[in-house]
Amino acid sequence: MRVEPNARTEPGAPVDRLDRDEVFLEFTKSICPVCKRVIDAEVNIREGKVFLRKRCSDHGGFEALVYGDAQMYMDSLRFNKPGTLPLETQTEVVDGCPLDCGLCPEHKQHACVGLIEVNSNCNLDCPICFADSGHLPDGFSLTAEQVEAGIDAFVRAEGEPEVLMLSGGEPSIHPQILDFIAMAREKGVRHVVLNTNGIRLAKDRAFASALASHRTAIYLQFDGLREETHRLIRGRDLRDVKIGALEHCEEFGLSVTLVAAVEKGVNEDELADILRFGFAHPAVHSVVFQPVTHAGRHLEFDPRERLTNSDVIHSIVDQMPATFELADFFPVPCCFPTCRSVTYLLVDGETVIPIPRLLDIEEHLDYVTNRVLPDPSIRGALEKLWSASAIPGSATTAESLACATCAIDLPAAVRDLTKKAFMVVIQDFQDSYTLNVRQLMKCCVEQITPDGRLIPFCAYNSVGYREEVRAQLTGVDVQAVVPNSIELRPVLAIGPNGSMVAAAQSEPTASRDARNVGHAR
Numbered sequence: 034m035r036v037e038p039n040a041r042t043e044p045g046a047p048v049d050r051l052d053r054d055e056v057f058l059e060f061t062k063s064i065c066p067v068c069k070r071v072i073d074a075e076v077n078i079r080e081g082k083v084f085l086r087k088r089c090s091d092h093g094g095f096e097a098l099v100y101g102d103a104q105m106y107m108d109s110l111r112f113n114k115p116g117t118l119p120l121e122t123q124t125e126v127v128d129g130c131p132l133d134c135g136l137c138p139e140h141k142q143h144a145c146v147g148l149i150e151v152n153s154n155c156n157l158d159c160p161i162c163f164a165d166s167g168h169l170p171d172g173f174s175l176t177a178e179q180v181e182a183g184i185d186a187f188v189r190a191e192g193e194p195e196v197l198m199l200s201g202g203e204p205s206i207h208p209q210i211l212d213f214i215a216m217a218r219e220k221g222v223r224h225v226v227l228n229t230n231g232i233r234l235a236k237d238r239a240f241a242s243a244l245a246s247h248r249t250a251i252y253l254q255f256d257g258l259r260e261e262t263h264r265l266i267r268g269r270d271l272r273d274v275k276i277g278a279l280e281h282c283e284e285f286g287l288s289v290t291l292v293a294a295v296e297k298g299v300n301e302d303e304l305a306d307i308l309r310f311g312f313a314h315p316a317v318h319s320v321v322f323q324p325v326t327h328a329g330r331h332l333e334f335d336p337r338e339r340l341t342n343s344d345v346i347h348s349i350v351d352q353m354p355a356t357f358e359l360a361d362f363f364p365v366p367c368c369f370p371t372c373r374s375v376t377y378l379l380v381d382g383e384t385v386i387p388i389p390r391l392l393d394i395e396e397h398l399d400y401v402t403n404r405v406l407p408d409p410s411i412r413g414a415l416e417k418l419w420s421a422s423a424i425p426g427s428a429t430t431a432e433s434l435a436c437a438t439c440a441i442d443l444p445a446a447v448r449d450l451t452k453k454a455f456m457v458v459i460q461d462f463q464d465s466y467t468l469n470v471r472q473l474m475k476c477c478v479e480q481i482t483p484d485g486r487l488i489p490f491c492a493y494n495s496v497g498y499r500e501e502v503r504a505q506l507t508g509v510d511v512q513a514v515v516p517n518s519i520e521l522r523p524v525l526a527i528g529p530n531g532s533m534v535a536a537a538q539s540e541p542t543a544s545r546d547a548r549n550v551g552h553a554r
């Protein structure tokens with residue numbers, strides 16, 4: 034956006050002064066979406082929305098929408114809890130954020146959630162896959178030793194890690210997946226979560242039973258109820274698969290979170306249907322809405338028209354006005370507050386009560402204005418609930434809810450908090466357009482690599498770490514992925530697995546040596 038200089042028509046005439054059409058909010062760092070070089074960036078408010086803008090000297094200017102409601106963005110900043118140091122960091126500070134992941138000693142928060150991608154192969158080939166997974170000629174499948182090394186690094190960093198997610202690819206097709214879950218439990222991980230598309234869960238009843246015996250929580254990909262949604266996002270109609278998977282989860286008492294990738298113009302109008310489906314299903318205790326991440330393979334998109342957390346919250350309220358209002362959703366304070374928002378509900382049949390109507394959440398989780406001194410036990414309970422590590426349906430979450438609501442006379446119908454509590458999460462992962470190191474430095478969701486690094490998830494997907502680790506694991510050179518955005522059309526080519534890469538990129542990207550230790554400068 035170019036601002037024309039003030040114009041003076043003739044000597045002595047009044048000068049027409051021009052105002053910028055935006056409010057400058059902050060200066061930060063980001064990366065070029067094409068070459069991944071670290072570049073300056075600024076955050077501005079324009080027309081009530083928040084945009085991140087940056088310029089690469091080789092590839093030009095880029096702008097992306099980062100928050101659709103500027104007022105909500107500004108309000109969220111009070112919910113920024115001081116970070117907690119990890120017990121151990123894995124790398125040194127060498128080149129600065131985000132090239133020293135991680136975690137490096139500059140990182141502001143420990144890992145609430147660790148994530149291990151146990152393979153890159155998948156029984157689907159989703160058109161939107163940010164991990165660039167599928168039926169690959171050059172995939173990887175981690176060995177037990179590699180997974181153990183990752184879990185050990187997590188334990189060294191966290192002591193007693195709260196949540197380990199096993200992901201992929203599709204982790205359920207890894208032949209040793211049950212051994213990995215058992216291993217994590219033996220090493221002291223409190224909650225193990227399986228991120229799955231549900232195909233094996235639907236087909237393999239014994240697998241569901243085995244997961245239940247390991248008390249595994251299920252993150253089930255669930256993008257909507259319409260056939261067209263499935264075809265556009267996943268490439269095939271998976272509705273029967275989801276129903277089958279949920280039946281097995283219910284049969285064996287597995288607690289399920291429905292995880293919906295929300296794409297503008299595809300399924301953003303299905304949020305209420307997904308929520309109502311979740312409220313009614315006995316196995317489901319939460320829904321996570323994730324605006325799709327524009328990394329890896331992805332449908333073409335316009336970064337200035339993308340969905341953000343506040344857009345999803347507005348849509349939920351618009352679609353269910355009798356149930357929700359905007360004030361029911363609060364940012365999660367453990368990460369940067371614009372990363373994730375959450376609310377809890379008490380659900381019993383037609384009765385749905387948002388917990389923020391019963392309890393003044395703001396009074397306890399506002400870390401900046403400190404209008405009242407919060408009750409430490411209630412604040413502690415709410416911090417556990419408004420955390421990336423909260424596992425719906427678990428005893429820990431029920432205990433926190435009981436503590437937070439101890440002074441409230443709950444309606445009899447919703448007193449069983451383990452069964453009746455329902456969590457709704459909105460989580461917008463950053464891509465290489467929206468990446469802001471301010472958010473990244475307080476990230477609490479880390480990708481654990483086989484060489485023992487804990488890399489903030491959005492850095493892993495955007496900065497070049499995913500490509501670097503994949504190249505190490507497969508022995509095949511992996512070109513840096515470039516977002517499939519409309520304005521980058523002229524520089525894009527299709528990579529070997531369907532992702533977009535830079536068509537004529539001769540310079541190496543931000544690829545780093547294996548451990549970022551002793552890096553040649």
Ligand code: SF4
Nearest residue numbers: 130133134135137140
């Ligand atoms: S994101 Fe965190 S770990 Fe990575 S370089 Fe920045 S401060 Fe260090």
Ligand code: SF4
Nearest residue numbers: 155157159162166202
């Ligand atoms: S999005 Fe998930 S299910 Fe789809 S191809 Fe990627 S890893 Fe597989």
Ligand code: SF4
Nearest residue numbers: 368372476478490491
């Ligand atoms: S993974 Fe991304 S969106 Fe989530 S907390 Fe980390 S930086 Fe924020």
